Amino acid sequence: GAIRTTNYPYTETQMYSQNTGGNYFDTQGSSAQVTTVVSSHNMVGTGGIQMGVTGGQLISSSGGTYLIGNSMENSGHSVTHTTRASPATLQWLLDNYETAEGVSLPRSTLYNHYLRHCQEHKLDPVNAASFGKLIRSIFMGLRTRRLGTRGNSKYHYYGIRVKPDSPLNRLQEDMQYMAMRQQPMQQKQRYKPMQKVDGVADGFTGSAQQTGTSVEQTVIAQSQHHQQFLDASRALPEFGEVEISSLPDGTTFEDIKSLQSLYREHCEAILDVVVNLQFSLIEKLWQTFWRYSPSPPADGxxxxxxxxxxxxxxxxxxxxxxxxxxxxxLKWMCNCDHVMYQALVEILIPDVLRPIPSALTQAIRNFAKSLEGWLSNAMNNIPQRMIQTKVAAVSAFAQTLRRYTSLNHLAQAARAVLQNTSQINQMLNDLNRVDFANVQEQASWVCQCDDNMVQRLETDFKMTLQQQSTLEQWAAWLDNVMMQALKPYEGRPSFPKAARQFLLKWSFYSSMVIRDLTLRSAASFGSFHLIRLLYDEYMFYLVEHRVAQATGETPIAVMGEFGDINAGSPGNMDKDEGSEVESEIDEELDDSSEPQAKREKTELNQAFQVGCMQPALESAVQQNLLNPIHNEHIVTSTQTIRQCSATGNTYTAV
Structure with missing residues (x-):
């Protein structure tokens, strides 16, 4: 086939030749020709332009030839291009990389991946230019761009990324993160007033050429899932104006404009270093803006x-x-912080369900752990009211990062369960044994949910499980459940409260089902427990964003709403109301006129609320009520802690 292109007119008929010493790969030791054909497919190039690739084949044989032939529509000329390369290398490229819109990879990063591959397979690598031609022959439509800050831009392949499930993510990220933590920011600062951090640029001379490649990998390749946010100035939304009626004494409108300008530059600088994963520089930026004054040294x-x-x-x-x-x-700066922190969350974790390398996850969690201390220390001479406002916002940001990384970790663990057919079948069998009528009977008094809706949820859940749905399909199902439950409250002031009540009811129902599975010693209890944790956390995520959408706030603002409210918070009022309800329930239990057998069963259910049984009840209940219970769930131990030797789980008495 012929390659017709207007972007890369190849003139060589051969990309590179093999060394005279032998082939680039080990042959099969047979003269028989083994041919592999990989058909090309249509792809959409960057900018939304459809590029039709037809007749493309990748043909490999044991003799060491890999013939690539393609033709591209709508081009003015054709060039035939044949390459000789290792089938192992070409298969490695297809297994680990994919084309995608709006993403890029540094050329040096991809070439370093290739060198690592050659080292592992004992292959002789070609030079970077020849490798680049091979890449563009396999992944049609790639473009080369210079990306990065002015004065330190690097060449990137635009339109290609590492596949999410590629081992390169795990192998490369750990190495890059360790390098990142040891290197200064290797780029000219974009925002002159705020980005020029004292001491950061001291080590740029001399060693810059030596460390350029590793820093480039650190800054960009680590963030391959966040490439669309490389331009920090575009990623940060505009801030609102300060609405002030009277000027504070000793200030002018020019001072307010200066504050707005400086704070915008400050926030852009923060976003810029976060994009580059230079988390430790945040503290220095805060100290610079707030004029941090450390204790003078001993010599004065x-x-x-x-x-x-x-x-x-x-x-x-x-x-x-x-x-x-x-x-x-104060109000204006708080709003600015919510906007900025929301942008940072979307940069660091653009998709909570998509795999994130473990090194990046740990870096984000360590970053979140340090934020409050850094900010409080930097604002040591600032009025306390401003400190409280700023710390409340950054605390909401840190908590969001912790929640989202935990949610992402649960999502990756749950993928393995949802992709295991035997586990799904076992879960379905165990779920069909759950007495949902009894669950609804007990939960309806607390939750007051419509029986038909609960029945519909049960049916839909079982059907979705039976279809062996993917994690993304389950996420869509959860989103639909949330939307249907909150639909009657849309556009009403009570929407946020209704959303919180829905979360409580969802959690209560799921705990009742898990309790039933525990009592029955379900073989899939561990899988259900993991799925329940994930679905509860993801439902929290969905509700948080839905409330933010309904109120016109950012999710960060929604979560930080009660950050510095103490005694009068709605959460505390709800707690007080809950205490009153509990006392009323206790009184009703004392005066209950229910039959003895039903009361015993109710008490037993309460004792098993988290999967254990109090010793006092073991002799009080009828033996037939104990039959469904796995014997090893009833183990003589302490009064509050039980160990199940069958599942390895520890249960706490209530």
Whole structure:
């Protein structure tokens, strides 16, 4: 076949020749020709242009020839291009990379992956230029771009990425993250007033050429799932204007404009270093903006950085402190933080269900753990009201990062369960044995949900499980459940409260089902427990975003709403109401006139709420009620902790 292209007019008839010493790969030791054909397919190039690739075949034989022939529609000429390459290398490329819109990979990163592959398979690597021609022959329509900050841009292949399930993600990410933590930011700072962090650029001379490749891999390849956010200035939405009625004493409107400009630059700088995974620089940026004043050294010398001098000339610290006491400024800065932190969340975790390398997950969690301490320390001379406002926002951000990384971890663990046919069949068998009528009878009094709706959910859940749905299909099902449950409250002021109540009811129902599975010693209890944790957490995620959409806020703002409210918070009022309900239930239980057998069964169910039984009840209940229970769930131990030797689970008495 012929390749017709307007982007890459190949002139060589052969990409590269083999070394005279032998082939690039080990042959099968047979003269028989083994041919593999991989048909090409249509793909959409960047910019939404449809590129039709027809007649393409990748043909390999034991003799060491890999013939690539394709033709592209709508091009003005054709060139025949034949390459000689190892079938193992070409299969490795197809197994580990894929074309995609809006993403890119540094050329050096991809070539380093190739060198690693050659080393593992004892192949002689070709040079980078020849390898680049091979890449563009296999993945048609790739373009080359220079990406990065001005003065330090690097060539990238645009339109290709590492596959999410590729081992390159795990193998490469750990190495890159360790390198990242040891390297300074290897780029010219984009935002002159705020990005020029003191001490960061000290080590740029001399070793820059030596460390360029590793830093390039660190900065971009680690974030291959977040390539669309490489341009930090576009990723950060616009901030609103300060709505202030009267100026604080000693300030002018120019001071407010300076604050707005400086804070915008400050937030862009934060976003820029997060995009580059340079988390440790956040503390320095905060210290610079808030004019952090550490204790002077013993010799009494104080070094004033040029960066601080520039900021001080634009907005003196005295005026900054005065503005920080104004409620309008507090509200504006809080809103700015919510917008910025939401953008950072979407940069770091754009899809909570998509696999994230373990090194990146751990880096994000460590980052979240440090945020509050860094910010509080940097604002040591700022009014307390501003500190409380800022810390509340950053706490919501940190909590969101922790939740989303935990959710992502659960999602990856659950994928293995949902892809296992035998486990799914066992789960379905165990679920069919659950007494849902009894579950509904007990839960209806608490949740007051419509019986028909609960029945419909049960049927839909079993059907979705039986169809062996993927994690993404389950996510769509959960989203539909949430939307149907909250539909009657749309557009009403009570929507956020209704959403929280839905979460409580969902969790209560799922705990009742898990309890029944536990009592029956279901073989798939562990799988159900994992799935339940994931679905509860993902439902929380869905409700959080739905409430944010309904209220016109960011999810970060929704979660930070009660960050600094204590005694008068709705959460505490709900708790008080719950305590009153519990006391009323206790009184009704004392005066209950139910038959003895039914009361015993109810008490037994309460004792088994988390999968264990109190010793006092073991002799009180009828033996036929104990028959469904696995004997090894009843183990003589302490009064509060039980160990099930059958499943290895520990249960806590209630």
């Amino acid at each position: 010398t104080i070094t004033e950085s040029s960066n601080l001098s520039e900021i001080e000339s634009r907005l003196p610290k005295a005026k900054l402190i005065t503005l920080c006491k104004n409620e309008s400024i």
